[in-house]
Amino acid sequence: MNRPVEDVTENVLSLQSKVEILEKENKSLKEKCCGLDGYKRRWNLRVAGIPERERENVKIVVIEVFRSLSPLSAEKLQDMVDIAHRLGPKSGNSNRRRIIVQFLS
Structure with missing residues (x-):
């Protein structure tokens, strides 16, 4: 036992x-x-102050901003930016949510 x-x-x-x-x-x-x-x-960058529009493609918006800042690297930007999206929930109070951008390199 x-x-x-x-x-x-x-x-x-x-x-x-x-x-x-x-x-x-x-x-x-x-x-x-x-x-x-x-x-x-x-590899992330936070961007503030870009006005928000309905049905925007945030990645394209960010690439256009970067293109205006650095015209010499304009052709490479499409390949350098991996992901771009707005942070936080959409609210009626603010139309300028920050954007987070993740680069490939």
Whole structure:
């Protein structure tokens, strides 16, 4: 009758050991993900003050602004800008939500 209790105790100890290993691995992976997120955000630029229009293509709007700032790199801009979108929900109070732009390089 003692054997089943010993088996259960062994199983519990084994599972506790596995949980500790998984907790350490989980912590390590979380730290790595945070580092990668931070690295990815290095390629972002926040733009403010551009008026918002209905059904606008934000990427095209941003490329046009950049084109006016740097005419020499105008032909490369389409390939350099990966993603561009407005930040936050649309509200009736403001028609100038900031834009976040992510570059490929």
